[in-house]
Amino acid sequence: MKNALLTTLFILVFGCLGYWGLPWWGLAVVAGVAAWFFPLSGGKSFSTAFAAGFLLWFVAALLHNMSNGGILSAKIGVLFMGVKGWHLMSITALFGGLLAGFGALTSSYARQMMFPDKPRRYGRRR
């Protein structure tokens, strides 16, 4: 539980590096680092990171959209086959979730491959 919380916080905090130039795929890296240092089982790793990435990108998009009054998202929606502004926020969030989730999953499996004893320990803690 603690590691899940720490993973979430780590992704939320360091994912914001996007504001300072962290490229979009950096979210997968951030999630990977989180999963490495705060190990969880594969499935937990994915779901936790997915939720954090989803939340982070959703809120970031939401804040932009709110302060903009939806002017831009209405136009971008037309560009993407007529979807609505909140669809765009959901797509954004989905991309964030998938990037973080798969980044964490890959890292988690890598760790379990390199340190085969570790998962058992975490299994005990659980």
Next chain:
Amino acid sequence: MRIFRFLLAAVVTGALIWFLKTPQKAGDKSLPPLGAFFNPFSGFWANAERADGANFDDKSLPGLKAPCQVLYDDLLVPHIFAENLDDALRVEGFVIASQRLWQMDITTRKASGRLSEVLGARTLPIDKMTRRRGMVYAAENALVGWKKSEEGMRLLQAYTDGVNAYIDQLDPAEYPIEFKLLDYKPEHWSVLKTALVIESMAETLASGESDLASTNALALFGQETFDFLYPEWNPKQEPIIPDTGQWKVAQKALAEAESGKKLSVAPDFVPNSGTLASNELPDIDPYLKGSNNWAVSGGKTKSGHPMLANDPHLNLTLPSIWFQVQIHTPEQNCYGVALPGVPGVVIGFNEYTAWGMTNVGQDVSDWYRVKWANAERSKYLIDGQQRDVRMQVEVIPVRGQDTVYDTVRYTDWGPMVYDNDAQHPLYDCALRWISHDVPEPDEMALFLRLNSGKNFQDYQKALSGFDCPAQNFVFATRSGDIAIQVQGRYPVRAKEQGRFIQDGSTMATAWKNFIPQDMIPGMRNPSRGFVFSANQHSTPPSYPYYYLANDFEDYRSRRIYSRLDTMHDATPAYMKAMQNDNFSQRAADALPAMFRLLDQDKLDEDGRKMAKELAEWQYTYDADLTAPPLYDIWYDSCYLKTWDEMDVLRKQNKTILMPEAWRFIELLEQDTSNIFFDKRNTPQRETAREIVNESFRAMQAYFRQNPDKRTSWGPFRGFALKHLAQIDAFSRLDLVVGGNKSTPNAISKTNGPSWRMIVDLGDQVKGMGVYPGGQSGNPGSRFYDNMVNTWAKGEYYDLLFMKSAEEAPERILAKQSFTSK
């Protein structure tokens, strides 16, 4: 097992990243790479500007001599307060780039044949044509001229540095959204790019000619019929500069020098009528680029102040071609619209004067048929002497494929634009175009001098260095002067020289001189109390120099003339009404003539209803009237049925000159049994009466077959304010507006008044203006299209012309300071 699931996870992650990194396609639309585009920190969401207020960080701008301040008003117009002009232009470059960077990029890419570098192979034909016409060659030659003016270059460099300072401090998250959509990066500005902006205006405004169409028409009809169909002077015309006896002395001298000279068509070009040369662009209604301007003296206005009005008609786009700005220094204080990429204010006013422009439209672009000296076409003959062709290799990088190389032959006449297409009628012809010439050094300083001008002498001095694109510069001062000048660089022509394709084997057909500055038509303070222009003839035929155009305007000018002539006690409101005038002089001329020939008693009930509606119509193209579509279809049908001889060729994509509307209407009024009214495919002999009646029935049939078209003028004509990259989501396609090519409010499907300005030159100079767009080039800004509805309604904004930075705080949204460190 663990390796396997790790590898699987890694592959899925990799595939996800690859998917989000690679540009995708949705149907026929290509989408940007989704990862970067949807990244909420730096993708499109980062272009979602605050919808309330506006925020500008203070900036450091290296090279500034003193601190500057910019105040943004409630239309996001920057008011630049600087200690000197160098600083002001440096800041102007910065602030324009901050609102219109992508527009500046794409405009110069288009003008230099570099679109394919970012848009891929689909724009390759456009790029090739741009380069083959020598656009970069023209811009480089412009710089050769400008560089002779040290001051001009210093100011241009300051502006350029300002643009680049903006680009250098730009975070990729702040790139305009089009860069993100099209997935490329901004690059540095340069003085050459400013020259390219000017050349692209020249391409739009000063490249009109109909040499091939005229040559074909002459070949088809012979000289006598040609002269009958295509007279150059419309007797109903009101030229810009009337004859007041000012040309008498010059006329005599020129007549002696040029007596009897007439240069005809290139001898070995003339095609026989059976095999007319074809061309890819048949068009009966040339692209609308017109404009209106006028100035009236105090004697005509209610306030007793002079007033000036200008509305340049151009292709209307989002972002708009114009950007409003005020530039205040201790030496000058001016307000108006700038062209993104060009320093200073192009059309505007200051505390003493106001100025505006319309296009002159004289033909300064001729084709010369080259006589080759060898089969490789590497040498050609002029007066029997061999000259070498210069081979210019154009290197065109194309996104997603190999670089394309294109070789263009340059002769001393100019580039061989079509020498890559042996089937093209202009395959052997070189383009002689004024824009390829090295201009006067002061060309660059024109706008800056107008910006700081205080009187008529300053205006004349500013204009004297201006070559191309030739403009009718209207001018007024607070002290009571009004003036207009048809400024440009025009070749001295023998009669009809340049009307047809010329013989390029001899210097006898070359442009030898240019019309001297003191013979450029102009006038100051005429007794009639007004000056005006609307792209019509510059002068009456008594002007000593021959000049031509492929399409001088005939109707807006007459309407504007008659309103100015009868005007008294005018107010700004009257000026606004004039700019928004939807009255068509063309319809007022043509419709009565058509009605005289219409057999109304033979019409069916539906036809009688339509005729009644037309009879009650006051010739105004208002958006909500249903009569204009009836008239348009009826008139067009009359026109095309009359000129069936040419229409049949036109339909085969053959280029042929069509008679001008005024000539057609004249024949309809005066010569109804002319042989041209006879239809070639019938045994009997038709007259104008049969044509008019048949066309009326054709019009009825058209509306029977297209009942949805039986609607009011606005939706019938349609109007689209398109984004520069044709992205519909960033366009305004919902507007319903009146007006027509022949009305002062000259709105067509995609063209129209790009800036409506009225200046009242009282003790306090007051400006009113509007353009269809917004100051911001960002579709995510509320300032992207905030002026569009105001424009569509024919309304104006009171322009905030500030005397000091402390004035009018209630209209100031934001402040931005610039310091050198």
